[in-house]
Each structure stands twice: as structure tokens, then as C-alpha cells.
Amino acid sequence: MRRIKVKQLFETKQEQEVLIFAWVRTNRAQAQFGFLNVNDGSTVTNLQVVYDNTLSNFEEISKFRVGVSVEIKGKVILTPQAKQPLEIHATSVVMLGDCPEDFPIQPKRHTREFLRDVAHLRARTNLFNAVFRIRSVAAMAVHKYFQDRGYLYVHTPLITTADCEGSDQMFKITTLDMNNLPLTEDGKVDFSKDLFGKQAFITGSGQLHGETFAMAFGDIYTFGPTFRTENSNTQTHANEFWMIEPEMAFCDLEGLMDIEEEMLKSVISYVMENAKAEIDLCDQFVEKGLKEKLNNIINSKFVRISHHDVVDLLLKSNQKWEVMPSYEDDIAKEHERYITDYFNGPVFITNWPKDIKAWYMKVNPDNKTVAAVDLVVPHAGELMGGSQREEKLDVLLARMKELNVSQEEVDWYLDTRRYGGCVHSGFGMGFERLIMYLTGIENIRDAIPFPRTPKNCKY
């Protein structure tokens, strides 16, 4: 007898004898027969198993509770008239692991808050089964997009001793006994005694390291966990999340936008093809119209408009703004919403005022703006942020001086401009932001398996 996963079963739709391992989601027992709905985690769709009193342990099966793990042998019966295309007529059902009545995941509606409190169990609900399957498939979609195009996947380091990002935004790490720190003569912590001989941090970006690899491999991407110390409790902030940071040599701002647009469409298409049942579930229970939204993205041409022209539009709109749009300032959430509504689709906003953007971005000929681009999408706001990088060493050094970035800390990085430098560009995409967009989930705590937020680090 062939062991098969439920997903395969639904894909092959073949009458056959099968062996299935799964967990009971519901059990409706009647006098002569009963129905088990089981799930093996391979797909969010449950499998119906019919058992009857010809089975020697019929009485026992009738009492199987929700959550019990079972071994099922039986025949696949095609049911083209029914809601599900097939069911199993069991020839044997054996309990492998019992599940007491206090099992928190019962077949009823649980609040998301409650489920966050049992993060180690919530993947056993339909909702989180779907969300985390989509997350997994989306991760593969990202890898596939870049690898198919010859990009190098580079594992940039997380531990760093360079605090060029500002050590306030980074976690400090140490192997020293924090209750008994060694001190130098002037009473400061003696980090020469620490593992790396210096104070060390967990970095919030692999971009600088990524650029050094782009100068060797042309096209590279990172995909790994990222940490921020922000003490901020919002729906979109977590202290640990995953990020993708591609970097392309010989690529300017226009080329960058081409890649961002193509990648997003490719990832969405891959997920809709490879996580059909899960997207359907989110469309039905999380965000009505999700599939239409995603299809619209695939079929739209993303608008490209400068920050200056966006502000023009906002000022001419006759809207009442909480934050007044300004040519010198960032775009507020309400502005993003207006702009994506106005264009009815994703919008690349380019050429931002240089004073509100990072030191490594390419300064435009106007000397007021930089060649940066944010992609804002309907409902979710900013999804990616990127820029062409300043490839001219003298301009970059002047910018660093202006912004008090220590040259010493990143002198190695400046070698990318000293030795065979070139026009190059890159962007960052928060992976949870993408998952929220793909599922309709509105809180980042529900888009990552075990969320870490201020005062919240269970499991």
C-alpha cells in the first residue's frame, strides 16, 4: 500500500488503496458509520474519511477527539458530485497519539490575539496553515526568480563590529557575563575580553556586504533574518523579520524598477499557482477580493512618477491632509493611499529629496534629489525601497562627511568605488510585508511564525 500525502491525492484523483498519516480536525460519529475530517499539513484542504462498523475498533474511532494523530488505510473513492473531489473509505483507522479535550485548537473561531498566545499550536488552524504555506511558497518563488536569472545568493554576515548604522538601532551581542563585566582602567566595559575582541552588534542590513559581492558576481541577492531594536508596537513593526536585498552591477534606476516590477509579478504568479488552496482560503476569509487584487498587479504596468510630481498631485487634490505634503519631506501613509487610488495600481515614486534619504544613494544632477525609488502598492503602502548607488568616490566621501558617517568604519566598502566601480543599484524588500500583501493579513505578528516584538519573546 502506497503512503501518500493529501495534496498528492487531490492532484492525482485516482482510485487506489492508500496509507495516510494525519491529524483529526473533526469527527462526526453516527450509529453505523462516521466521518473524520483529517489534515496532514500538505495542503490546507481537509480530507474526508468514511469509517463504518465493519471496522473492529469502530466504537473507539467514534470517540477520537480533535487533534488526535491517526494512521488511515483505505480506498480512494472519487466523488465528482460532491464539494470535495474524493473521499477515503477506511479499511483501518489507528490512533497514534491521543489528544486531550483541553487542546486549545478546536474547530471554532479563535481570535488572532488568542492564537498569537499559542504560536506553537496556531499553525494547526486553517488560517495559519494557509498563511505559513504561502510564506514558504513565496520564499521559494523569490529564490527561483533570482536563481533562474543567474543571481548569486550571498549569505552576508549578521554579526558586525562596525556600528555605521548607529549602534542605537542594533542589538549589542556579547559573551561576557553581564552581571560581572570586565572593566578597563577608566571604568568602561573592556570589550577586548569579549569573543571578538571588540564590541559586536547584530546588523540590520546586508547591503554594504552585498555591494562588494555585486562587484564580483554582477547580480546578487541576500535573503535572511534582520533585526531592529525599535521599541514600537504597531501592526507593521517586529524586532526580528526577514529581508531580501538584491544588488545589481551595471544597473541604473530605470533598470532597477524593471527588476522590481518583474520580480513582484513573478513571485505573485508563482504563489497563485503553487499555493492555490491557500490563496483561495485567504481570499474567502482574510481579504475579500484578494485574488482579484493580485491578478490586477500581475496585469498592470506600474506607474513611475517623481516625488516632486507626486507632491504636485497631492497639493492639487483638494484633499484635507493631516500631514501637509511637501517637496522636502517624506510621503505619509494618507498620501500613499491617495496616490495608489489615483493610479489604481502600484506606483514607483522616484527621485526623493536627498536630505531624507541615505548617504550611499546616487545624487542627481539637480544636487537636491537622489536616485531613490519606493514602490507603493494599493492597501499596503511601501513594499520595496531601493536606489541607484553613488558610484563616484569623491561625491560619496563628501556626502559621508556631510552626514557624519565614519569613513574608517566602512573603508573596506569604499573599495567598491576604488577598484573597477560602476553604476549599480539595489533594493530591499521586507519579506513579512510581502506576505501580508499576498495573504491580506494585517498584523505582522500573524505573518511570521514566532513574532518578536517589545516585551514579547515567548517560545
Next chain:
Amino acid sequence: MRRIKVKQLFETKQEQEVLIFAWVRTNRAQAQFGFLNVNDGSTVTNLQVVYDNTLSNFEEISKFRVGVSVEIKGKVILTPQAKQPLEIHATSVVMLGDCPEDFPIQPKRHTREFLRDVAHLRARTNLFNAVFRIRSVAAMAVHKYFQDRGYLYVHTPLITTADCEGSDQMFKITTLDMNNLPLTEDGKVDFSKDLFGKQAFITGSGQLHGETFAMAFGDIYTFGPTFRTENSNTQTHANEFWMIEPEMAFCDLEGLMDIEEEMLKSVISYVMENAKAEIDLCDQFVEKGLKEKLNNIINSKFVRISHHDVVDLLLKSNQKWEVMPSYEDDIAKEHERYITDYFNGPVFITNWPKDIKAWYMKVNPDNKTVAAVDLVVPHAGELMGGSQREEKLDVLLARMKELNVSQEEVDWYLDTRRYGGCVHSGFGMGFERLIMYLTGIENIRDAIPFPRTPKNCKY
């Protein structure tokens, strides 16, 4: 004119007009013409570009130094008689970024030690271009193996407040000012003021979290960075490395070995197919016979033998051992070498003495051994370590008590045994170990882009 990558050029072998962006590796200029060897990072193989004095900037091109970035337009000429299948006859060569003579990566032999010291530039050598390309392709091979089989990729958290691994082995992280730590009344650090309200660490394994997801999805895997505080300077230790941890519900020790064997063969095949030039280079310059070694693995049937029988073999071998083999102890490096030589291939060593293995492993009926398995391979020693997990709550609790593992810290994890538990198994594979095996590289510092080891955290 079509922009093309060098790898594509070699794959399509088509006479056409092309546009190429790359870096100069060598420049041999003669009176009337010259040869540039260029590399764009898409493949380790260089492309030969012929330029002659019909180009208006011929004199200038003649002086292009190693490392310069260039834009090349020209015609592809097939050269079936030559070593390389094609070359470019340039119609235009333009310098994009200059490279001074002090560029450290010159076309000569550099020691690996020197190259570690310019880790941000070493990817521009043939050797490291090959190694990190193989690393990238191998990462994709791992994802492909598991995703093709329906495994869920789960991002387990790195930040943890549970110090069940022993906090000595974990980095402590904090947002507190380490030079001015808040103290409680009894003079200890007041971690209630820290970001998570408790002392937090960076974990060294995602296994426990992974198991909770295996109970929801059946088959899962993790693939992410891992941290150890070991103050140990060897060829195989790094403080930051990447690890893969699959976990399979309804899978016993035999099933686990089937998966490990199939996965390793699948990854090797994928890498040999998708990084041909890079494997060739390693075969030629890093480990003579590498390809034969890898092919042997693909075609071998891995031996399965118990720890007890391995010790029997070692004792009967008439070898002089530095460490005497023992039924109660670990297997030393010299024993691993003997055993893989003896069987001339990879060997699964199973059923280890329980006293030297972890608390969550399945205790065998003999009550002396656990259902653990290490895969040892010729030349490299241990490549994967795994076990069937103890699914019986009472046995597991007794083991935890025996080994002083705090139940409170991992009570959530124990829910995997309380609610629909089942036979399940998992393993861990150090990704750098795999890369060393795939490339022949002998030092872990050369298998990871920016290695972090004691007293060494540059870049």
C-alpha cells in the same frame, strides 16, 4: 544590440552582436591588436575579447589595468578549434570605472590567508568566485529538494528568552547601554528594562520550534544562520554559520536515513549540473579527484551500521588508536576515517550511547542507546546528525529530569507530545560543512563569505 551575460554566451554559442558589462582580468596588448580577458561574474570562465587599432581609443584600451570595469560591444566569433568555444571581436570598448595599480587582486597566486584579509575583494578571484557560486547553487538545491517534496520552509526565530540550550553557548543580546546597566535592588542587571523585558539570547538551533511546525505541516525544514559562542580556532569552527534542520512527522530512524541519503545525492547532482565550470575548477585546483568523489557518492548505497558494531570493527582492526574506541563514547576523527575507508563510502552510524546524546532523542528498548544517527563521509567526517525524537511524554520528562533540563522553559515544546503526538525524526546539516565537501575547501573561513571567528569580525 542585446545585453548578454557571459554564461549565456557560452550556453547559446551563437554568432551575434552583443553588449557585455564586465571586469578586466588580464590585458595583453600588442602593436596592432590586443586581448582582454574579462569576467562578469555570471560564470567563473573568462571571456576573451579581441580589440584592434581600428578602434578609435585603441591606445587607451591597451593600457586598461586589471580590475577596470568595461562596456564591450562586439561580434561573437565561434572558435571551435580553440580552448574556449568563442571569443568577441570588439567594435567598442569603453572604460566605466578605473582601477589603480594597488588593486590587491592581481592575476597571480594569492595565499588563502591573504585573501581572508581582503574578504570584501576575494570573490573577484577565480577560486572564491567558484566557491561562492557553488554555495549559492547548493542553497537552491536544498530548497528545491525540500519544496519539490512538499516540505514547508519555516523561519524559526533567532531571538529567544529560553536558555534551555545553556546560556553559555549562546550570545546574549541587549538594547541596554552596557556601560550604564540598570540594576535591581540586589545589584543584578535589571533585564525588565531591556527590550523584551527579560534577558534574551541568540539561539543555536531552530529544532524545537521546527518540531511544533512538523506537527502542523508534516514535513518542514529550516535554513538560516546559526550562532555559537565557542572560543575555538579550528578549521571547522565559526561563530556564525548556516544550518538546515528538517523535521518529519510520522517518520522513524530508517525513514530519516532514507531522506538524508536521497537529499545529499540530489543536492550533489544539482550542483554538478548547475555549477559545472565551478566544480571543474575546484576539481583542478582545490581537490584533485573531487568530481570522482562526488560521483561516487551519487552512485553508492550508504552503509547503515550501529555504533556498537562500529566499535567492534575498530577494536578488531589492529590499528593503533590515539583514542581507544569504546562502546560508551563518541567516535573520534581517526575512527571516522577508518570506517569510511573500510566501507569506501558514506556511513550512517546509528543507535548511540544515550549518555553522550541529547535529551530529546528516542530512547531505544535496550534503555542504553538512543535512535540517533550521524552520517560520516570520506574525507570530511560528520556531515549530518539527527535522531528519532522521544514522542512519549513520560519518558521524555524523565530524561529531562535526569539531564537537568528545565521543564518550565520548554513547556510549550512539550505540547507536541501532549496533543496528537507521533513518531517523528529530524536532522541538522551545517551548510558550510556541505560546501567544504562540495568544493574540497578545507577551512570553514573559505566556505562562508565573511567569516566570524574568535577575535575576528572585520567587515
